[in-house]
Amino acid sequence: MAETRPAVESLVELLDERQYLLEIGLWIFDSATTADRMVQETYRRWYALDEDERAAVAVPRAWLTRAAGSVCLELLGSLSAVESPVTAPAAQSDRASLVHSPPLAQVAQLDAGLEDGRRHLRRSTQAMLRRHARVVQRFAAACEKGDTAALETILAADAIVVSDGGGKVRAPLTPVQGASEAARFVSALLAGRQSLALAVEPVNGRMGLALRRAGQAIAVIALTVAGHEVTAVWVVLNPDKLSSWHRP
Numbered sequence: 569m570a571e572t573r574p575a576v577e578s579l580v581e582l583l584d585e586r587q588y589l590l591e592i593g594l595w596i597f598d599s600a601t602t603a604d605r606m607v608q609e610t611y612r613r614w615y616a617l618d619e620d621e622r623a624a625v626a627v628p629r630a631w632l633t634r635a636a637g638s639v640c641l642e643l644l645g646s647l648s649a650v651e652s653p654v655t656a657p658a659a660q661s662d663r664a665s666l667v668h669s670p671p672l673a674q675v676a677q678l679d680a681g682l683e684d685g686r687r688h689l690r691r692s693t694q695a696m697l698r699r700h701a702r703v704v705q706r707f708a709a710a711c712e713k714g715d716t717a718a719l720e721t722i723l724a725a726d727a728i729v730v731s732d733g734g735g736k737v738r739a740p741l742t743p744v745q746g747a748s749e750a751a752r753f754v755s756a757l758l759a760g761r762q763s764l765a766l767a768v769e770p771v772n773g774r775m776g777l778a779l780r781r782a783g784q785a786i787a788v789i790a791l792t793v794a795g796h797e798v799t800a801v802w803v804v805l806n807p808d809k810l811s812s813w814h815r816p
Contacts, residue, residue: 578757578759578760579761579779579805580761581760582739583737583781586807588629588633589607590604593605593640596640606636606640606643608736609639610636610639611632611733613639614628614632614635628738697775700791703793703796704775705775706722707722708766708768710722711754711758711761711777712766714759719750720748722797723750723751725746726745727745727747727750727797728743728745728750728799730800730801730802731803732803732804732805734805737805737806737807739803750801764779764781764786765781767780771790774791780813783814783816784814785811785815786805787803789801789804
């Protein structure tokens with residue numbers, strides 16, 4: 569029986585692949601900016617393939633190397649091309665709303681009600697965050713052990729995994745769906761994690777996971793939790809979004 573290629577490469581493999589392409593660009597251009605442009609265009613061409621064409625590529629790195637060579641030749645012929653300017657978001661005008669002044673007694677009663685509501689919200693939010701953190705700790709422990717079965721028990725039956733490579737790291741274009749598929753995807757992504765440091769840290773105000781190699785963040789994972797299950801795993805692989813996560 570022919571051996572099938574895994575559906576997803578590990579973070580270590582993806583990181584090494586990107587570094588390999590960057591080194592090609594640096595060797596040819598001696599410019600980190602131009603090398604990064606070359607890598608981004610190479611991955612753009614990978615994603616321009618349809619699903620069947622990508623599936624037919626037996627060795628993605630070899631395909632990417634050939635594509636990078638073509639991109640380098642094109643860039644050498646058009647080094648005068650400038651980066652597209654970043655357009656600032658249009659300013660939005662604020663609208664002030666006018667209200668009638670209520671009697672003082674009503675204001676005091678309203679304030680008291682609002683304060684009770686705020687206290688209840690704070691208690692509910694704190695309880696939710698503690699529950700979320702416990703689920704994340706279980707998820708992180710399963711990741712550390714490479715325990716696919718344990719991951720599957722933490723994931724909801726209809727859980728999804730969404731990856732953001734930003735066109736700069738080869739990541740799946742469509743979400744991975746279902747607890748079993750999601751657990752296998754996460755396990756494959758973290759294969760070779762002996763060289764990675766996994767830490768449970770705040771991500772967007774809630775606990776999540778950060779993965780680093782030699783202090784450089786290579787992935788940040790946020791989890792959506794409902795009850796005691798993970799319903800969604802959001803994996804950020806885009807290097808442009810990870811610089812603030814680097815540690816000395």
